[in-house]
Amino acid sequence: MITFNEVNHIDDVIKNISFADEIIVIDSFSTDGTIEKLKSHKNVTTICREFKNFTDQRNFALQQASYDWVLFIDADERITPLLQKEIITEINKPYNEVVGFMFRRLFYFKQNRIRFSGFQTDTTYRLFKKEFVKYNETKIVHEMPLINGKSKVLKSKMLHYCIDNANHYKSKMEHYASLKALELFKKGKKPNFFHFYFKPFYKFIYNYFIRLGLLDGKEGFTLCYLSAYGVYYRYVELKKLYN
Known part of the structure; x- marks a missing residue:
């Protein structure tokens, strides 16, 4: 462990x-x-x-x-x-x-x-x-x-x-996103408009509607929103690495 x-x-x-x-x-x-x-x-x-x-x-x-x-x-x-x-x-x-x-x-x-x-x-x-x-x-x-x-x-x-709670999950998403950004940076990937706007939006729509997050109630909305936020945060961190 x-x-x-x-x-x-x-x-x-x-x-x-x-x-x-x-x-x-x-x-x-x-x-x-x-x-x-x-x-x-x-x-x-x-x-x-x-x-x-x-x-x-x-x-x-x-x-x-x-x-x-x-x-x-x-x-x-x-x-x-x-x-x-x-x-x-x-x-x-x-x-x-x-x-x-x-x-x-x-x-x-x-x-x-x-x-x-x-x-x-x-x-x-x-x-x-x-x-x-x-x-x-x-x-x-x-x-x-x-x-x-x-x-x-x-x-x-x-x-x-x-x-444990929404803030706990948000901090997890930010930690994972920072590491994923470093992984993408090492591969030479550069963020663009598509990454900042379309990918987070699609992540939310996919998990909330197609993967039926709406059936998990308010917890489902929170999780789907924060998962999408994690995608957005990943590319914010990637942009920082290039700057």
């Missing part, structure tokens, strides 16, 4: 993954009490390391793991009992050709389930054999592992309590 200022989640997530043989947390020098809470868990190895980007941090975390199978989890995610059982079953198969597993996630805004708004088809890699994976170093946000072998999507779903 990689963390920064997750004091509200850290105890619950450590308890949630207590079935693991080892728990390793790479923390980016949290300032909210996360590190102190981590130190109180005797079954957790905590390493403080400067955050460069998500890919760099995850690849470093992979290198620290002692066992063949690695489960990545974010502090605001939870493994359900059914998913835990499925994970254990899969990794203990004697002749398993699958080396990477994707999880479906159920999203929550505070305690309210988000069923649409672009989140309904979300899947992410969370479990793999260490020797067959490395995160793609060209993608420093929304990181993607390169899997050398077969993959599979597990049936059971992970819970993702990713949004």
